[in-house]
Amino acid sequence: MALITGETNLFFPLIILSLLYLIISKLITPKSKRRPPLPPGPSPWPIFGNIFELGKSLPHIALANLAQVHGPLMMLKLGARPLIVGSSPAAAREILKTHDQALSGRAVANSLQVKGSKFHNLSLGFFDECDDPWKRVRSVYKSEFFSSKILDAQTEVRENKIMGLVKYLGSKEGQSGEN
Numbered sequence: 001m002a003l004i005t006g007e008t009n010l011f012f013p014l015i016i017l018s019l020l021y022l023i024i025s026k027l028i029t030p031k032s033k034r035r036p037p038l039p040p041g042p043s044p045w046p047i048f049g050n051i052f053e054l055g056k057s058l059p060h061i062a063l064a065n066l067a068q069v070h071g072p073l074m075m076l077k078l079g080a081r082p083l084i085v086g087s088s089p090a091a092a093r094e095i096l097k098t099h100d101q102a103l104s105g106r107a108v109a110n111s112l113q114v115k116g117s118k119f120h121n122l123s124l125g126f127f128d129e130c131d132d133p134w135k136r137v138r139s140v141y142k143s144e145f146f147s148s149k150i151l152d153a154q155t156e157v158r159e160n161k162i163m164g165l166v167k168y169l170g171s172k173e174g175q176s177g178e179n
Contacts, residue, residue, distance in 0.1 A: 038075050038082070039074050049079050050078065053066060063085060072088035073088075
């Protein structure tokens with residue numbers, strides 16, 4: 001009997017201390033470190049996210065059905081990645097024009113952020129943000145690699161590569177992929 005009352009005597013102070021800790025940490029945490037308000041959406045599964053809500057086929061119909069429930073702007077999680085979905089012209093305009101800088105962040109895996117390579121600053125895939133260095137590299141690519149003059153000069157090379165691919169696929173017609 002004494003053992004039970006001793007445990008209950010410790011139980012209530014622990015509950016009070018944990019609630020006090022939560023309240024104080026909520027008050028002390030600056031607003032900049034708190035999560036921003038996110039749009040509504042279906043509750044995600046712990047590891048898979050909302051991948052099961054999209055169904056096996058016709059994800060556009062599943063997204064339209066989810067938009068009827070959660071509104072034109074909703075958040076889904078695909079695995080651990082958050083995904084903001086806008087399913088109306090006003091929501092798309094808000095995402096693509098008004099908040100394009102905030103929502104255009106690129107998720108670059110830590111394994112790809114290799115700073116020791118001498119070519120890490122030449123690839124557009126290694127940039128996290130759409131900031132000035134990214135814009136400079138993009139303008140160089142646009143003027144040096146993707147100008148109409150350069151693309152016209154490479155037409156024959158592209159046509160040869162396409163014909164080679166078509167011939168290769170034609171030679172594999174009717175064969176299993178186990179070769």
